[in-house]
Amino acid sequence: MDIDINYIKAIALLQKSSSAEGFLASAQNISNYKRVWARDGVICGLAALASGQDDLIDTFKKTLETLAKNQHPIGTIPSNVMTNGTETEVSYGGLAGRVDALTWFIIGICQYAFYKNDASFVEKHQLNIEKCLTLMEAWEFNNKHLMYVPLSGNWADEYITDGYVLYDQLLRVWALKSYHHFVKNDTIASKITNITEQIEINFTPNSDGEKYHERTYNEMQFDDFMPCSFSPAGYKTQFDAFANSLAILLNIGSKDFRKKIIEHAEEIRNQKPLQLIPAFWPPIKETDTDWHLLKNNFKYEFRNYPNEFHNGGSWPMVNGFYGLALLTQNQNKEAKALLEAINNANQKEDFSFYENFNTETEMPNGVPFCTWSAAATILLHQGITANFKLLI
Known part of the structure; x- marks a missing residue:
């Protein structure tokens, strides 16, 4: 069977963006993208594992060791x-620190070790x-199991989410579950349970249990998905596709609710020209x-115009994780249609990714030859054609 040209091009971009220190965020030297980034590098690393290609998997290892x-x-x-x-320049964040660098790092170490069947790699990085x-x-801060994330504290670094941000809580659960797979620690198992309970209590409708912010929870008109964040000022109610995809991957929320998330996402997606x-x-x-x-939350230039960047823009990378979520719910037809849409986007301007x-x-919008846009094609392609599965 011929290998799809989109997959070949995506692999080639990851190879071109491989360095002695790990995966670079872009093959082009644009602003600060020609660096090894925690989240970008790990997501490219997960794609490397999905590809099964030794050279890319080796670059993933270098990425993790650099971090x-x-x-x-x-x-x-x-x-x-x-x-x-001989000089190394390290950034722990721009206008705010990046909470998700920690969780992606842990996920990366454990996913690499799981794929290689090498528990010593986790042991080596246990400290x-x-x-x-x-x-x-x-x-x-309050020892109640949900992290408090500053504005600009994660991948959506010019967006409005802050406080108890859904995406960051879910990544923490995934990181803890990945680590627990190796260490089998009762304290970690209990922490996973406690965080999961707090997510379901505070981010899903009609839930039992004491809420962080009872008044604003009761005032909320919940839709068929988990809201993106809440803080002492109340809830922010946008649909966060990345976070809700993680919730599906991690089986958080009831089965019926997860089905509603997909129905909501599909309704939005099918109305959009890019699909x-x-x-x-x-x-x-x-x-x-x-x-x-939004208006002042940027370091270089304002990019969050409506329908662009984080403010309603469409990212192949995010769609890659949504596609993996679809596969876990046996929505194979929808996942294949989504992969086609991701590939169509990545093909624009002669495969500019x-x-x-x-x-x-x-x-x-944004940077061309973006490695995690290529990673989306690889992860979903291999999920569909090779039944590749991450450690969840």
Whole structure:
């Protein structure tokens, strides 16, 4: 059987973006993308595992070792690392620190070890992981199992989510589950249960249990998905496609509720010309209350115009994880249609693998030759054709 050209091009981009330190976020030297990033690097690494290609898997290992080597003494994992000859430049975040660097790092170490059937790799990095777990415990602040995340504290670093951000809680569960697979620790097992319970109590409708913010929870008009975040100021109610995909992958929320999430996502996706699900929906407009959280939240240039970037833009990477979520629910037909849509987006401008697209106009945005856009094709292609599965 001929290998799909989209898959070949995606593999080639990861190979071109491989460095001695690990995966770079883009094959082009644009702003600060020619660096080893924690989340980008691990997501590319997961694609490397899915591909089964030894050269890419070796680059994944280098990515993880670069991150571990540059861990801050208090436990913070670098947002990104740039090595230029003998000098190393390490960033732990821009306008705010990056909470998800820690969770992606733990996930990466454990997924690599699981694929290689090499528990010694986890053991080698156990101190790194334990420092991350201690720091995340501190980030709860109130010791009630959900981390408190600053504005700009994760991949959606110019968006409006803050406080108890759904995406970050779910990544923490995945990280803990991945680590628990190797260490079989009762304390970690209990923590997984406690965080999961708090997610379901505070982010799903009609739940039992004491809420973090009872008044605003009771005022909420819950839709058929988990809201993106809440804080002392109340809930932010946009549909976060990445977070809700993680909830499905991790089997959090009832089976019926997870089915409703997919129905909601499919309804949005099928109405859009790209046939992709936007990262956050609906977009925030200048007349909306939350616009003030967007308008100054950038370091280089403003990118969150409605239907673009995090503000309703469509990202192949996010859709890749949504596709994996579809496969776990036996929605194979929908997953295949989604892979075709991801490939169509990645093909634009002669396979430029853009970072994201305007959801309404289909125009590309952000950085070209973006490695995690290629990773989306590889992960979903291998999930469909080779039954590749991550450690969940």
